[in-house]
Amino acid sequence: MPKLNMVQAINLALRQEMAKDKNVLVLGEDVGKDGGVFRVTDGLLDQFGSARVIDTPLAESAIMGAAFGMSILGLRPVAEIQFSGFAFLILPQLEGNASRIRARSQGTMSAPMVVRMPYGGGVRALEHHSESREATFAHLPGVKVVIPSGPRNARALLVAAIRDPDPVVFMEPKHIYRAFKQEVPEAEEVGIIGQAEVVKPGEDITIISWGAMLRPTLKAVEALEAKRAARVEVIDLLTMSPIDARTITESVKKTGRCVIVQEAPKTLSMSSEIIALINDKALLYLEAPVKRVTHFDVITPYFGRENLFLPNPDQIEAALIETLDF
Amino acid sequence: MPKLNMVQAINLALRQEMAKDKNVLVLGEDVGKDGGVFRVTDGLLDQFGSARVIDTPLAESAIMGAAFGMSILGLRPVAEIQFSGFAFLILPQLEGNASRIRARSQGTMSAPMVVRMPYGGGVRALEHHSESREATFAHLPGVKVVIPSGPRNARALLVAAIRDPDPVVFMEPKHIYRAFKQEVPEAEEVGIIGQAEVVKPGEDITIISWGAMLRPTLKAVEALEAKRAARVEVIDLLTMSPIDARTITESVKKTGRCVIVQEAPKTLSMSSEIIALINDKALLYLEAPVKRVTHFDVITPYFGRENLFLPNPDQIEAALIETLDF
Amino acid sequence: MPLKEIASFNVKHLSILDENGQWDEDLDPKLSDDDLIKLYRAMVKGREADQRMLKMQRQGRLGTFPPTTGHEAVICGATFATRDDDWLVGSYREMPGRLMRGEPLERTLHYYNGREEGSALSAAHHLMPIQVILGSQLPHAVGMAYAMRYKGEQGRAVVCFFGDGASSQGDFHEALNFASVWQAPVVFVCQNNQWAISVPLACQTRSQTIAQKAIAYQIPCIQVDGNDALATYKATKDALDRARSGGGPTLIEMVTYRLIMHTTADDPSKYRSADEEKTWWDKDPIPRLFHHLKKIGVWDDQKQALLEEDVKNEVNQAVKNFESEVDFKPDAPFDHVFETPSAALEEQRALFLSNLRDSNNA
C-alpha cells in the first residue's frame, strides 16, 4: 500500500471520485492551475479539464451559492474554501439554502455537495488562518460536519461525503496536512459519516478528540500509560454532526470518566455539546466531572503566541491524571 | 410610571440615548420613514433627522461593515437587522472585524456598536423569520450577546449596550414585542450586561430561560407550585455571552436540580453550554441530570407547524416534575 | 497617450406598447393571436388570484404574503418567453408566473398558510421554491445554468427574478460576475418596482438605471417598460435566444410599480403618496394589454366576461382544494433534515410525538 500524507490522500479521493462519476466537479479559488494553495487539488485540472476543475473568481458566497445550484440539478460539486477563516462568508448560503432545500421542498429537492476547507492552527499562518470553528457549522440542522484525523480516514470520509445525499462541510486540519503519512489503499474505501472511532480501547477513562488534536492526545495517553496502570479509551470523533452519541455514551458508561481535547475555544464548543450529551444519557455513570483541555475564549492569537494557547500533551496528561484521581 | 410594551420600551431607550449623545445613530433597512417593520424606530427620523436615522440600501454586510467603520471613529451606531434570519450576512464582518479590532490593535482601537435584531418564533411569519440562533453569536469571542425578556429590562439593557465599549448583539424576542406591557420609568435605567437575574428565588430546583421563553416558564412554575410544595428558583439569563456563571452555579449548588428552557434547537445550543458550565463548576451538587426543554434539531418549520415545535408550559412543568422526582 | 477614452457603454430602453395605446409595430414580437390571449389570460388570472388571496388574508385564512398586483406584465411576459424546461429561479413576487408553469395555486396557498408542502411540486415544474433571502437566488441560477450546459443540455436556460432592493446585495454582484466569467445561459430579470418596502429607489442606488449595473460585468443589458407585456416578453425572448446560443447572460431591468402593499403586514401610506400610486394605476399593465388586444381585433368584451368568469372559477376551485387538504404529517420536519434521519433525530421525533399525544389528551 502506498504511504500518503493527508494532502495526497484527499487528492486521491477527489481523483478517484471524479474518474468514477462525471457529476463530481471541483471549484474554488486557485484550485486549478495552482492546484490549491496547499496543493490538495494538484493535477486535477490536467486530468479533468477546466469545466470540472474551476478556478472561480474570488467570492466565497457565490462559490457556495453556485455549487448549491449545481447540486440541485444533480451535479456533486466539491467546493473549496481556501481557509476556513473565510467560511463565514458561505454561512448565509449554507444555512439559508443548502441546509434547508430538503425541508423547503418536502424532500423533493436536495443539495448533495461538499465544502472542503483547511482549518486550525499550527502552521504559523496569518490572521484568520488558524481558527477552529467547527461548532458554528455543527449547530446548523441539515448540515453534516466531518473532520478527519489522518490520511486514511480523510480519504475514506471524503469519498463518503461526496456520495452523501446531503451537504457536508469537510474540515481539514491543515496542521497535519503533511505532518505524517499513512498507508492508504489505492482500492476504494468509504468511511461512515456519523460514526466515531474507538482508536484504542480502555476501561478506566475515556478521552475524546478530533482532527489535529488526536496526535497530542495519543502522545499524552502513551505517556500516562507508561507511568500508571490506567487503561485509556481513545475516541476519535470524526463526525461533528450528526454526533455519534452511542459510541460516546457507551464508553463513558464503561469508564465513568471523560476528558475532551479540542483546538477550539471553550464556550459553546463541541466539548460543551459532548458534556451535555453525557448529562442527557450517562450522567449517573460519571465518577468525576468531565474535564476539558481547550483553547481559550480569546481572539485566536497570531502565530507568535499560538503555541502557548494550543493544547499540548502535558496539559492533556495532567487532565487525565486529575480526572483519574478525582 | 408609564406602561410600555417592548417595542415602545426599546424606542424609549433609543430616543433617550440619541438625545443624550449625538454620537449615537441608527441605521438599517426601513428604520427611517417606516419606523422599522416592527415600528421600533418610529418617530426617530422626525426627531433626529436623516443623518442620524439612516434608511440604508438593502445590504446587511455593508450595514454591519459601515457601522463598524463609524464606531472606529467614535460614533456609537445602533444597526438594525430587519430579522435575525438575515443576520448570517453580518457574521463575516462581525467575526472578522468588530469582534477582533480590540485584539488586532492591542487595545488601541475598539468597536462600540450595537446590532439589534428581532428573533424567534411565535408570530406566524415566513421562512427565515422564526429562528433562534443566539448560540452562533455567543460562540464568538469579543462579542457580547444580550436577550431581554420584557419591556423594562429591554430598555435598561439596550441603554447598557449602547454605552458598552464593545460590540453587542442585542436580540429582541419578537414574540413578546407587543405581548404585554410593564412599567418602564421615564428616568434612566441602565442594565448590567453579563448579569443574569433571579426572577424568583427557590430552594428545590433551578429553572433557566431567556427571551420569550420566560413567560411559559413562569406559567409552568406557577402551575407546579400550586400543586406541590416544591420551591422553584427561576433565572432569567439575559446575557448569553459573557454568561453569568456565578448566578447559575450558586443556584444549582443550592437546589441540586436544574431545568433549562430554550426556543433554539438542542445541539450546540446555550443549554449545552449551561450544562457544560454546571459540569465544570457544580457537578457534584447535582441530584439529577439537567433537563432541557428545547426546540428540535430540525429545520425550523413554517408557521403551520410552529406551535407544535416550541416549548410550552405543559412540557416545562413535566420537565420540572421529572427532575424533582428523579 | 495621456487622458484617453478606452471604453464606452450605453443603456437602451425598450417600450412597444405604451400607456396611451401607442404601439410600435416594428418592434412587436408578433405573437400569434392564441399566444397573445394566453399571455393576457395569465395576467388576468394572476390578478384574480392575488386579489382573492388578499381577501383570504384579511379573513385570517392565509398568513402574510407579498401581493403581485401591478407586476403582471413583468412576470407573465418574461415567463411566457421561457420554455417549460427552462428553470425559473425567483424570489417571492412571481406567483402568476408559477401558475403559468402549471404549479397549482393550491401550492402557493399552502405556502402562505405556513406549510412546506407548498413547495413540494415546484421542481416538477422547473421552478425553484419561493426564496425569501434577498439576492440569495442569483448565485443558484448561475450554478444551475452552469450545470445545464455542463450536462450537455444545449439550448436550455435559466431565468432569474429579483427586486430593485435585492440588487444592492453582495450576492447580486458575485452572481453576475460568475455568470459573465462562465458565460452561463442565464437571464437576470430585475423587477424594479421602485420600492423596497419603504425605501425608494433613490435611497437604494444613485445610478440612473439598474440596467447599467451590467456594465460592471461586460454583460448586455436593457431597460424595459415593465408594464408593457409585449416589451417584457420580447426582451426576455431576445436574451434567452442569446443565452441558448452560447452568448452568455443578460441583465434586464423591468420598470414597474408595486400597486399595493409590500406584504399584507405593510402600510404604504406611511411612506408614499396616494398621488404617486394613482399615476401608476394609470399605467396598469392589464387594461393596457386589454385595449390593445381589442384594438387589433383579437379580443372583445364578451370574451373578457367569459375569461373573468373562467378565471374566477379556477381560483375558486383552487381555494376549495386548498381548504379541503388538511391532512399534514405533524412530524414531517424530522423526515427532511437529512435523507436518512440520524439516530438522534429519531429519538427527538419520538419525544415530539409523545408530547403531541400528551397535549392531544390534555
Added chain:
Amino acid sequence: MPLKEIASFNVKHLSILDENGQWDEDLDPKLSDDDLIKLYRAMVKGREADQRMLKMQRQGRLGTFPPTTGHEAVICGATFATRDDDWLVGSYREMPGRLMRGEPLERTLHYYNGREEGSALSAAHHLMPIQVILGSQLPHAVGMAYAMRYKGEQGRAVVCFFGDGASSQGDFHEALNFASVWQAPVVFVCQNNQWAISVPLACQTRSQTIAQKAIAYQIPCIQVDGNDALATYKATKDALDRARSGGGPTLIEMVTYRLIMHTTADDPSKYRSADEEKTWWDKDPIPRLFHHLKKIGVWDDQKQALLEEDVKNEVNQAVKNFESEVDFKPDAPFDHVFETPSAALEEQRALFLSNLRDSNNA
C-alpha cells in the same frame, strides 16, 4: 419612443510618464522638486524594506508575508496625495504607504512575525490595521468617511485600497453602493496587479476594466497607469479634491503588476511565465521615475547613491529595533477580548498562566 438610448458612459485612462520616458507636461501635477524627491524616496525605501523582508523570511526571521515589489507607484503616489489626517484603509499590500505615514517599519515586522503588537500604533497614524479578509475593508472606509462628515470634519477623506481579486467580493459592491448613496468622501483605489494568487484577471472578471465597475453606482472612475507615480498621485489628488468638496466617492483603477510572488508561500512559476514577468520588470515604476527626475534635473547618480545608503541604514536600524524588542506579554490576548475582561476570562487567564509556569518548569 421605442428602443432609445437613455444613458451613456465612458472610461478614461490616465498616463503622464510612460515606460519610454515620454512625459505629458500638461497633465503633470507639477509637484515641487522637494515633493518629487520625497515621493521617489518613499518608493525606494519601500523596495528596500520589501527586499530586506524577503531575505529575513528566507532566513526564518519572519513569517509569511505579501511583498510589495512593483506596487510602489500605486501605493506611494496615492498615499502622497493624502493628508496626514485622512484615513488610509488598506488591505495587506500597502507597506510603503504605511511607512510614508510614519508607522515604523518595526511594526510591520512584528506583524509578520506573528504579533498583534504590529498594529498597536496604526491608529495614531490614521491607518487601519492590515486587513486579511478580501474586500472586507471597503464598507469600513465608507462608514469612516460617513463618520468624518457627520462629525463636521470638513475636508477630511478616506482612501481605501484593495486588489483586483477583491473586486469580485460582495462587500466591494455593497460598499461602493453605500458610498454613492451617501456621497461619502472616500476614494477607492484598486491595485489591479492582474493576478489574484494564481488567478489571472481574465478569470476574475470579463469586464474590459475594473474602473467601469463604478458605472454601476454612478460613481466617477478612471483607469491609471499604476506604474506611473505622477499619474497615480494626480488621479488620487483629483479624487480627493472632489471628495473633500462634497463631490462624493471615486473609483480609481491602477494597473500594475506584482513583480514577484503573491506571498512568500507562493510559487508564481506554477501559473505564469517568466516572459510575462520580464515585460513588467521593464515597466518597473522606480527606474521610470529615476530617469525622469534625472532628465528634469532634480536628481543625479550621486544623490541616488546617498539615498540608497540612507534607506539601507534606516531599514537596518528598524530591523535592529525589531529584533531587540522581545518582551511580549504572553497573556495579552486575555486583555483585549473586551475592554474589561469577564470573570470567566480572568479564570481562564489564571489557568493559562499556570500552564505556562508548568511548562517553563518542565
